[in-house]
Amino acid sequence: ASSTVLQAVSDGVLSVTLNRPEKLNSFNEDMHLALRAAIRRAHDDDAIRAVLLTGAGRGFSAGQDLGDRDPRKGGPAPDLGRTLDSFYNPTLRLIRSLEKPVVCAVNGVAAGAGANIAFACDIVLAAKSAKFIQAFAKIGLVPDAGGTWSLTRILGEPRAKALALTAEPLMAEKAADWGLIWKAVDDDALLPEAQALAQSLAAGPTLGLGLTKRLIQAAATNTLDEQLDEERDCQQQAGRSADYAEGVTAFLEKRKPEFKGK
Ligand code: T3D
Numbered sequence: 001a002s003s004t005v006l007q008a009v010s011d012g013v014l015s016v017t018l019n020r021p022e023k024l025n026s027f028n029e030d031m032h033l034a035l036r037a038a039i040r041r042a043h044d045d046d047a048i049r050a051v052l053l054t055g056a057g058r059g060f061s062a063g064q065d066l067g068d069r070d071p072r073k074g075g076p077a078p079d080l081g082r083t084l085d086s087f088y089n090p091t092l093r094l095i096r097s098l099e100k101p102v103v104c105a106v107n108g109v110a111a112g113a114g115a116n117i118a119f120a121c122d123i124v125l126a127a128k129s130a131k132f133i134q135a136f137a138k139i140g141l142v143p144d145a146g147g148t149w150s151l152t153r154i155l156g157e158p159r160a161k162a163l164a165l166t167a168e169p170l171m172a173e174k175a176a177d178w179g180l181i182w183k184a185v186d187d188d189a190l191l192p193e194a195q196a197l198a199q200s201l202a203a204g205p206t207l208g209l210g211l212t213k214r215l216i217q218a219a220a221t222n223t224l225d226e227q228l229d230e231e232r233d234c235q236q237q238a239g240r241s242a243d244y245a246e247g248v249t250a251f252l253e254k255r256k257p258e259f260k261g262k
């Protein structure tokens with residue numbers, strides 16, 4: 001059987017491809033576990049300095065595989081609280097806590113938890129033909145995989161509510177205009193551009209980039225005083241890194257820095 005998530009490492013980038021194209025990369029248990037294992041690998045392996053997440057085929061991900069939730073098969077209603085705890089939430093937390101950049105290349109439709117996993121990534125590029133759908137309202141669920149959190153923080157209540165209550169598709173260019181993603185690019189340019197971005201991030205000062213991610217995420221819940229203290233602590237750590245010494249030396253020597261990620 002082919003793998004539900006493909007992994008490849010090149011130039012410090014772990015490329016992770018959701019790979020159930022015939023089901024629009026909707027999540028079954030196997031794909032959940034495989035995605036989680038890939039992000040764990042990025043946590044554990046120092047040679048990986050950035051992650052690129054994308055989908056195989058014409059979609060990014062259609063969220064939960066609803067074939068696995070078919071009520072016609074009988075039995076008690078599924079405990080979706082438990083499935084979130086067991087599957088979606090650990091992956092969301094792993095993406096957010098990974099102190100390395102995660103680039104997401106949304107190659108086609110991203111629906112339900114598929115959209116919200118994309119929004120959890122650090123820099124999101126989407127093909128112009130891609131769309132984001134908070135599909136939950138169509139089947140009687142609430143947005144999950146962090147959707148109520150990320151949509152509300154990024155867009156504010158009016159747009160978050162309209163997207164979530166209507167399940168209306170949001171095209172990539174509008175998502176970029178609204179600040180929900182970094183940018184929408186021509187379909188053909190998506191993968192090359194996302195790969196180049198991930199590669200340049202992987203060649204960057206990984207420790208400093210990781211601390212930067214941590215700080216920006218902390219800002220949402222910190223007071224200014226708390227944030228200033230955290231910036232001080234992170235800068236202290238960054239200032240002791242070999243990459244900082246290299247960055248300053250390279251600047252003074254008018255050459256490109258060669259960061260080692262330490
Ligand atoms: O359960 C829990 O653990 C709780 C967590 C829930 C998280 C969630 O994500 S809930 C939301 C689940 N997702 C959806 O409700 C979206 C369902 N899909 C769609 O609405 C549409 O497929 C799309 C708008 C995403 C794309 O439409 P379109 O017209 O481009 O493609 P299509 O023809 O609908 O889909 C292509 C194939 O993929 C098709 O299979 P077939 O008929 O060719 O054999 C379709 O059934 C399959 N597919 C698409 N989405 C899913 C799916 N199969 C299973 N589950 C899916 N989510």
